Amino acid sequence: MDLHETLKEIKSKFRLFMNGPISQSMREKGMNYKVNFGIEYPRIKEIAAEYTPDHDLAQALWKEDIRECKIMAGLLQPAETFYPEIADIWIEDMRYPELAEYTVMNLFQRLPYAAEVVFHWMADEREYFLLCGFLLMARLLSRGLVLNERAEAEFIDQAFTSVESEYLVVQRAAALALRKYAEQSDANAKFIHKQLSTCLKSKKPEVRALIESYIG
Numbered sequence: 001m002d003l004h005e006t007l008k009e010i011k012s013k014f015r016l017f018m019n020g021p022i023s024q025s026m027r028e029k030g031m032n033y034k035v036n037f038g039i040e041y042p043r044i045k046e047i048a049a050e051y052t053p054d055h056d057l058a059q060a061l062w063k064e065d066i067r068e069c070k071i072m073a074g075l076l077q078p079a080e081t082f083y084p085e086i087a088d089i090w091i092e093d094m095r096y097p098e099l100a101e102y103t104v105m106n107l108f109q110r111l112p113y114a115a116e117v118v119f120h121w122m123a124d125e126r127e128y129f130l131l132c133g134f135l136l137m138a139r140l141l142s143r144g145l146v147l148n149e150r151a152e153a154e155f156i157d158q159a160f161t162s163v164e165s166e167y168l169v170v171q172r173a174a175a176l177a178l179r180k181y182a183e184q185s186d187a188n189a190k191f192i193h194k195q196l197s198t199c200l201k202s203k204k205p206e207v208r209a210l211i212e213s214y215i216g
Contacts, residue, residue, distance in 0.1 A: 003060055006051070010061070013047050014039060014068050026067075031096050034065035041102065044068050048075040055081040062090060070099055074106040082107065084117055091121070094128040097169045104132055109139040119151070122158040127167045134162065134173035141180035155181070156195070163199055164207055175210055 023038030058077035061069040121133030162174035182192040199211045
């Protein structure tokens with residue numbers, strides 16, 4: 001089956017499981033894909049499991065302005081052929097936090113250069129680079145990544161800066177990454193807890209609420 005036929009087949013399967021109410025609810029929340037079938041993630045993952053991971057197929061799926069196609073792209077993209085410049089293109093194309101979360105979980109954390117690129121993303125000023133950066137760092141830390149002294153200092157500096165970000169999703173992702181770092185050791189936890197206490201003086205009520213929920 002050629003690429004065009006495979007895409008056609010995948011879309012046909014999506015139509016079989018279309019959930020109108022969920023799709024409508026997502027639209028009302030601002031998720032304005034050209035097509036959104038409203039299919040829940042476990043079902044998308046089941047459909048993806050019927051196909052062999054393939055670079056060309058994943059790239060073709062990503063180019064579709066269809067929610068389910070973009071989520072499946074991250075499931076079917078081989079990590080070894082997903083070069084940093086392609087990652088940048090994907091992130092530039094992201095418009096919704098849900099897609100960032102699934103792509104980080106299914107693809108970005110598997111990348112051989114993940115521990116390197118994560119610092120570039122966390123230092124970026126663009127919303128979705130920051131979001132992917134901190135979501136990825138949270139994943140890497142939870143999997144046991146140990147930062148050296150220089151990397152640790154850079155991460156903590158970027159994370160505390162982003163806790164005050166203008167983007168709420170970035171604030172939350174930065175706080176999540178700090179939490180994962182704190183969970184690595186008692187020393188980390190004490191340090192982060194002490195630093196977060198200073199954030200309670202923030203002029204932003206959403207930041208104070210975020211920190212209170214973390215410390216509390």
